[in-house]
Amino acid sequence: MAILPQEELDGIYAFAVDLGKRAGQMLTDAAQIRIDGGNTTQEQKEHVQKENAVDLVTETDENVEAFIKREIMEKYPAHKFVGEESYSKGASRDYLIDDSPTWCVDPLDGTVNYIHLFPMFCVSIAFIHNNKPLVGVINAPFLKQFFSSCAGRGAFMNETQRLPLVRNPIPPMPAKAPSGCIFSCEWGKDRRDVPEGNMHRKIESFVNMAAELGGRSGRGGMVHGVRSLGSATLDLAYVAMGSFDIWWEGGCWEWDVAAGIAILNEAGGLITTANPPQDYAGAPIEDVSLGSRLYLAIRPAGPSASETGRQSQERTVREVWRRVRNLDYSRPGA
Amino acid sequence: MAILPQEELDGIYAFAVDLGKRAGQMLTDAAQIRIDGGNTTQEQKEHVQKENAVDLVTETDENVEAFIKREIMEKYPAHKFVGEESYSKGASRDYLIDDSPTWCVDPLDGTVNYIHLFPMFCVSIAFIHNNKPLVGVINAPFLKQFFSSCAGRGAFMNETQRLPLVRNPIPPMPAKAPSGCIFSCEWGKDRRDVPEGNMHRKIESFVNMAAELGGRSGRGGMVHGVRSLGSATLDLAYVAMGSFDIWWEGGCWEWDVAAGIAILNEAGGLITTANPPQDYAGAPIEDVSLGSRLYLAIRPAGPSASETGRQSQERTVREVWRRVRNLDYSRPGA
Numbered sequence: 001m002a003i004l005p006q007e008e009l010d011g012i013y014a015f016a017v018d019l020g021k022r023a024g025q026m027l028t029d030a031a032q033i034r035i036d037g038g039n040t041t042q043e044q045k046e047h048v049q050k051e052n053a054v055d056l057v058t059e060t061d062e063n064v065e066a067f068i069k070r071e072i073m074e075k076y077p078a079h080k081f082v083g084e085e086s087y088s089k090g091a092s093r094d095y096l097i098d099d100s101p102t103w104c105v106d107p108l109d110g111t112v113n114y115i116h117l118f119p120m121f122c123v124s125i126a127f128i129h130n131n132k133p134l135v136g137v138i139n140a141p142f143l144k145q146f147f148s149s150c151a152g153r154g155a156f157m158n159e160t161q162r163l164p165l166v167r168n169p170i171p172p173m174p175a176k177a178p179s180g181c182i183f184s185c186e187w188g189k190d191r192r193d194v195p196e197g198n199m200h201r202k203i204e205s206f207v208n209m210a211a212e213l214g215g216r217s218g219r220g221g222m223v224h225g226v227r228s229l230g231s232a233t234l235d236l237a238y239v240a241m242g243s244f245d246i247w248w249e250g251g252c253w254e255w256d257v258a259a260g261i262a263i264l265n266e267a268g269g270l271i272t273t274a275n276p277p278q279d280y281a282g283a284p285i286e287d288v289s290l291g292s293r294l295y296l297a298i299r300p301a302g303p304s305a306s307e308t309g310r311q312s313q314e315r316t317v318r319e320v321w322r323r324v325r326n327l328d329y330s331r332p333g334a
Numbered sequence: 335m336a337i338l339p340q341e342e343l344d345g346i347y348a349f350a351v352d353l354g355k356r357a358g359q360m361l362t363d364a365a366q367i368r369i370d371g372g373n374t375t376q377e378q379k380e381h382v383q384k385e386n387a388v389d390l391v392t393e394t395d396e397n398v399e400a401f402i403k404r405e406i407m408e409k410y411p412a413h414k415f416v417g418e419e420s421y422s423k424g425a426s427r428d429y430l431i432d433d434s435p436t437w438c439v440d441p442l443d444g445t446v447n448y449i450h451l452f453p454m455f456c457v458s459i460a461f462i463h464n465n466k467p468l469v470g471v472i473n474a475p476f477l478k479q480f481f482s483s484c485a486g487r488g489a490f491m492n493e494t495q496r497l498p499l500v501r502n503p504i505p506p507m508p509a510k511a512p513s514g515c516i517f518s519c520e521w522g523k524d525r526r527d528v529p530e531g532n533m534h535r536k537i538e539s540f541v542n543m544a545a546e547l548g549g550r551s552g553r554g555g556m557v558h559g560v561r562s563l564g565s566a567t568l569d570l571a572y573v574a575m576g577s578f579d580i581w582w583e584g585g586c587w588e589w590d591v592a593a594g595i596a597i598l599n600e601a602g603g604l605i606t607t608a609n610p611p612q613d614y615a616g617a618p619i620e621d622v623s624l625g626s627r628l629y630l631a632i633r634p635a636g637p638s639a640s641e642t643g644r645q646s647q648e649r650t651v652r653e654v655w656r657r658v659r660n661l662d663y664s665r666p667g668a
Contacts, residue, residue: 035499053505112559116516117499118577119477143453144478165369165451171387182450187560193549203541207533215527225446226521228562243452 136262164242236260470596498576570594
């Protein structure tokens, strides 16, 4: 298994950061045209008025992916490219990432937010080698928050501020986690009203996490707050930042999480599977499988008087597993 | 009933905008100290390390309210002042706003987010006369989004960009609303696990709004997305901006919503009660009662071929009322 020299990785990081900035600017420019016409020609203005917002956003999504792909293929012609837009148009739903150097890109995560100009949207670019996300770039241009990381170099907001944000010292996980935690989750697209459907499995899990301690037959987790942003990528970025304590989600894809996983790992967070093993209290806590569509992330945590940071993260994973249902998102090849 | 001349209101608006900027800077400065020590003395650094985040934030909350109150009392000594912090310490939960000129202030909305440095927090300043919010200022300094309005002058983001953001033309409400809408809601603090408690009433309502059309015995609303930010004030600001289509909430207080109502009204939105009347399909849609703790807001909407904007907003109100439960938040004097 080939290992990349740090110097080469540093070059890839610098390239990805620049690419993320230019792609973010494309998202901003396209949004500005919908707001006030931007610096557009008469022809462009008429185009914007004729199309509906959804079509315009699809067009932007495709343009940004084509731009990123072109730049990568020019700079690194030997690397593989997996992008959300091109994948969605393919017939296969197989997991396509292997040990070779691969770029995994979502040109626009939080599409519904972007359509509505709600600032929780971003471009997400990851570089993966040996099936591990090593470089991550997440640019949320309306938020003016730019998250990035390079394996061996740390994780950053706006290139200079180390993640997690609070780090002198990094707080341990709360002693009674999930109580005291901010819990981030998404409702998703599967809204079938059937008792064993994912919507009802999610809701049951959310309510367990939220209900008072002692409620829900002892499963009540009394989290401090429940948040839903509509962007899996930004959920994960905020876990790396230390703003969210726990993110639990099923149904999103590798391009939604690859950059976030790179950043979270480098910031000192933990990510494993959303679906509790049968022996949730004792089973080993395994590294996440990138294409599994099932994710549970815990923020970076420092030691307390009685635990290491990792111990408090693992304790939190088990407390979440105790309260959530298995989700049903299958995936060939992952 | 005295009416203020526009000129006087313009002066109040300019004062409120300046006050909101300075208060927002105080929130930023206090957060920066927790991140990296800021420009602090050794003594301040030791203070930050000794206290926990919650105590530090309570201190900031109180300092910012005291600052705002002092500035207002100096400039407008005849006006009344109702602030979240001072109110919370009082014994009474009565609604205290009447026809006299009154400032209603939340120095920090989204406190839990602020503790965690998640950017969805803000300062909220409203000027109210004859029980109507006439001037609103919401400053979310980490988001670099500053919302403001003055009755008769319009509503703005960052002082120059008119709200709603998309306005050439302002889109009508979707024909099948709530389908196609972004629905914003909060889990709140009442987490009692009792069937008739507010948590279960809220959950049942959320699930009705989210489930597939035809599901939930015909109540499924298939909203496009469900969002929870942890800040009632920003929920409402994003409705005024046009980013959220519907916000439905019970349990927050007048200082959480007064500035947002001023901004929403001036942007062309609608706000009424969260609790459906018995005849939800035919009852008149009344203006919200500021202290009712029950709010349903609909974004600004333009006309379609078959409806005025107001008609499409009212249709949406009734479609929400059809799907939600009554919430139980009592209030003396409102």
